[in-house]
Amino acid sequence: xxxxxxxxxxxxxxxxxxxxxxxxxxxxxxxxxxxxxxxxxxxxxxxxxxxxxxxxxxxxxxxxxxxxxxxxxxxxxxxxxxxxxxxxxxxxxxxxxxxxxxxxxxxxxxxxxxxxxxxxxxxxxxxxxxxxxxxxxxxxxxxxxxxxxxxxxxxxxxxxxxxxxxxxxxxxxxxxxxxxxxxxxxxxxxxxxxxxxxxxxxxxxxxxxxxxxxxxxxxxxxxxxxxxxxxxxxxxxxxxxxxxxxxxxxxxxxxxxxxxxxxxxxxxxxxxxxxxxxxxxxxxxxxxxxxxxxxxxxxxxxxxxxxxxxxxxxxxxxxxxxxxxxxxxxxxxxxxxxxxxxxxxxxxxxxxxxxxxxxxxxxxxxxxxxxxxxxxxxxxxxxxxxxxxxxxxxxxxxxxxxxxxxxxxxxxxxxxxxxxxxxxxxxxxxxxx
Numbered sequence: 222x223x224x225x226x227x228x229x230x231x232x233x234x235x236x237x238x239x240x241x242x243x244x245x246x247x248x249x250x251x252x253x254x255x256x257x258x259x260x261x262x263x264x265x266x267x268x269x270x271x272x273x274x275x276x277x278x279x280x281x282x283x284x285x286x287x288x289x290x291x292x293x294x295x296x297x298x299x300x301x302x303x304x305x306x307x308x309x310x311x312x313x314x315x316x317x318x319x320x321x322x323x324x325x326x327x328x329x330x331x332x333x334x335x336x337x338x339x340x341x342x343x344x345x346x347x348x349x350x351x352x353x354x355x356x357x358x359x360x361x362x363x364x365x366x367x368x369x370x371x372x373x374x375x376x377x378x379x380x381x382x383x384x385x386x387x388x389x390x391x392x393x394x395x396x397x398x399x400x401x402x403x404x405x406x407x408x409x410x411x412x413x414x415x416x417x418x419x420x421x422x423x424x425x426x427x428x429x430x431x432x433x434x435x436x437x438x439x440x441x442x443x444x445x446x447x448x449x450x451x452x453x454x455x456x457x458x459x460x461x462x463x464x465x466x467x468x469x470x471x472x473x474x475x476x477x478x479x480x481x482x483x484x485x486x487x488x489x490x491x492x493x494x495x496x497x498x499x500x501x502x503x504x505x506x507x508x509x510x511x512x513x514x515x516x517x518x519x520x521x522x523x524x525x526x527x528x529x530x531x532x533x534x535x536x537x538x539x540x541x542x543x544x545x546x547x548x549x550x551x552x553x554x555x556x557x558x559x560x561x562x563x564x565x566x567x568x569x570x571x572x573x574x575x576x577x578x579x580x581x582x583x584x585x586x587x588x589x590x591x592x593x594x595x596x597x598x599x600x601x602x603x604x605x606x607x608x609x610x611x612x613x614x615x616x617x618x619x620x621x622x623x624x625x626x627x628x629x630x631x632x633x634x635x636x637x638x639x640x641x642x643x644x645x646x647x648x649x650x651x652x653x654x
Contacts, residue, residue, distance in 0.1 A: 273608070290309045293307050293308075293321070309596075326596065330390075333571075334554065352375070354371050384426055384430070386422065386424045386425075387420070389414075400503040410504075439507055442505065454473035465523050472506070474509070518592055520581070561586060562585075570603045582609060
């Protein structure tokens, strides 16, 4: 046998082995994708209320069956509160329980959902143009100059399509430290939840692409102050919270302190359920509404009842896909899945370090909704919110599909590895006889 013939034989044997490996790997990947995106379901398919209530309470009880930690769950059906479950400890020192009408959770990015109502109230009144550049109203601070900085509109900021790149999550500062001014925070945010301190700037053409921007909501906070000549917290109380009878909620931490109500703030626990001191924020519009379970239930009810803040047409617009925002973002609202009435199940999730996690979701077709506030677990509320959406509609959210896919990742890798070993052994057996 010549050297060329031997080399050709080795190449043939190699290709004869690689080919089946590629086919097997592709088959495993295909099975995983088909199962994750077409066949998989979640814990509770559409059924009676008792089924989802039992699932949620059982999961929360297991998660909170430890020394500390708290959760508040409210289920709403056809616009009425049908179940409330308050678990764990609201006050780490006194071991006081969570109270439906009294305990306030710092709601992280769920705050954006309520802020959007305040912005759209100004749009309804004609004091803001949804598609007018916000730079026309800003006097105290301006976007750093760029070719796009004068083209960012209120619509862009509400839908995270303003061309901003901050990706800001805010972690606040200890209570014994002063917060930055709005102007200083927008220029160089120091209390970033991840990465280096950075400012809010426009780096790409607005209205073309979606990128989450906490800084965009801080701009909206300043925009409200510029237009109304009120503090953001005072305007939101007058225009949104009080009219919706959310009388125990506020964007103003100092107001809680002055009223002697700071002790009613749900204790903040980390993932190990150790108590962590509360923090306060500059970016309250984006990250720091303090609200009770009762008040957030009233907020959900306002979507399907006559309310004195926003018209049905405005709410419909807020719950519709926005240009550049893919099909899963409206004006201040996540669009989780389509419902059966040419609309969406909507709402917002929120999480703040170390381990606050919340979700508020509403199906405006049915008047059904869920409010879930958790201290001591950063991700559980979003997962259980996805379970509720599946129970409500039979549809799986995009994030739930990703979780399903990642849960199949290790078994898929193991399956591919086992297949490679078996293919190699089989080929070796054929060669050696």
